Amino acid sequence: MLTSKQRAYLRGLGNELDPIFQIGKGGLSEEIINQLDAALEARELIKVRVLKSCLDDASDLADEIGEALDAEVVQKIGKSFLLYREALEDPQIRLP
Numbered sequence: 795m796l797t798s799k800q801r802a803y804l805r806g807l808g809n810e811l812d813p814i815f816q817i818g819k820g821g822l823s824e825e826i827i828n829q830l831d832a833a834l835e836a837r838e839l840i841k842v843r844v845l846k847s848c849l850d851d852a853s854d855l856a857d858e859i860g861e862a863l864d865a866e867v868v869q870k871i872g873k874s875f876l877l878y879r880e881a882l883e884d885p886q887i888r889l890p
Contacts, residue, residue: 796866796878804878807887808876813841814837814840815842816843817842818845818847819845819847822850822858834865834879834881836881837886838881838885839876841874841875841876842856842875842876842877843873844874844875845873863877864879865879
């Protein structure tokens, strides 16, 4: 569980990130979950955007993905959200 200070630090890092994943009308699939898992392991902090064509609620998707990947949902803004999970090998981000 992240503290508010850690969350604020990660939000600051996330401001500069572009979304590397977009979830469209296909919704959440096993393939997307696997790709997000690999991206989290490589980058630790990723931004995901939910497209207007997606019928699922962005907030619900963020929670679902966070639970499935054992990742923290750092921030939800509109149809975008930030996910964080410390890398198992060679973590890059040092939390305060």
